[in-house]
Amino acid sequence: MDHATYCAELVRKFDYQRYLSVLYAPSDKRAGLLAIYAFSLEVARIRELVSEALPGQMRLQWWRDALTGEGHGAVKDNPVAGALLETIGAFDLPREPMLNLLDAREFDLFNDPMPDQETLEGYAGETSSSLIQLAALILDRTLSGTVFADSCGHGGVAYAMVGLVRALPWHAARQQCFLPQDLLERHGVSMVQMHRGEMTPELGAALREVLVHAQMHYDKAISAMASVSIEAGAAFLPVMLVPKQIDRLSREKMNYLQPLESEGPLRSHISMWRAARRLRSVMQPA
Numbered sequence: 001m002d003h004a005t006y007c008a009e010l011v012r013k014f015d016y017q018r019y020l021s022v023l024y025a026p027s028d029k030r031a032g033l034l035a036i037y038a039f040s041l042e043v044a045r046i047r048e049l050v051s052e053a054l055p056g057q058m059r060l061q062w063w064r065d066a067l068t069g070e071g072h073g074a075v076k077d078n079p080v081a082g083a084l085l086e087t088i089g090a091f092d093l094p095r096e097p098m099l100n101l102l103d104a105r106e107f108d109l110f111n112d113p114m115p116d117q118e119t120l121e122g123y124a125g126e127t128s129s130s131l132i133q134l135a136a137l138i139l140d141r142t143l144s145g146t147v148f149a150d151s152c153g154h155g156g157v158a159y160a161m162v163g164l165v166r167a168l169p170w171h172a173a174r175q176q177c178f179l180p181q182d183l184l185e186r187h188g189v190s191m192v193q194m195h196r197g198e199m200t201p202e203l204g205a206a207l208r209e210v211l212v213h214a215q216m217h218y219d220k221a222i223s224a225m226a227s228v229s230i231e232a233g234a235a236f237l238p239v240m241l242v243p244k245q246i247d248r249l250s251r252e253k254m255n256y257l258q259p260l261e262s263e264g265p266l267r268s269h270i271s272m273w274r275a276a277r278r279l280r281s282v283m284q285p286a
Helices: 003-014 016-022 027-044 053-068 079-091 096-109 117-139 146-166 168-173 181-186 191-196 201-225 230-249 265-282
Strands: none
Touching: 003 016, 003 027, 003 079, 016 027, 016 230, 016 265, 027 053, 027 079, 027 096, 027 117, 027 230, 053 079, 053 096, 079 117, 096 117, 117 146, 117 230, 146 168, 146 201, 146 230, 168 191, 181 201, 201 230, 230 265
């Protein structure tokens, strides 16, 4: 299996929404998009693959060395690393967002709570907004400026916040908390009950506030995207799914500690097609 096929299979299996979004990109850009998405997945899954923080930190350092050219051994024999390095060269991508992503993911290796909303937004920016930025640069290398940064920044934070709410059952089960500690304390949320899988009205109120913040960031992203060329549209397609996810997560008597049922492949395709239609009405024509 070549590197591109490996990355495609990895993204299709573990991040189906982004996999579908890649199908809306020009064919000569798809391998690059899949490479950066596969890189993000490999790093995000480190916590699931290690039992202690130190082996996870060693894996993160391996990726840092691979990106800075200090890797030992045949780095390019790793299919994701090989595809990523080829993509960086082919599209002249900046490495700093990838290094910042690695630094942010170190938080995943511990069970420390997220201190506050500002820290959460910073984490989301480095792990989610950076992916949108890199994907958009693959699609249109001329992009730059404050409006472009705002579209990526707010879009990534909105997408990440919704994702963290959806992932709460898994995070709580392994004693992790990506929700702002100050927000949980303000609502009187019991961490002990949450980690036991006990849904409470206090937790529901706190999570609905997180979703309000996600909607605010989504609205700001849409406003900024109006000045971004549709050539970069595929990079923003996952963001267009945020309102639907917020609606699903805002249902009456929602138990946030039970996994939300995933859409099947056909419904996922329909959702992405509808998202693409909405996106064309938002972004600037090429």
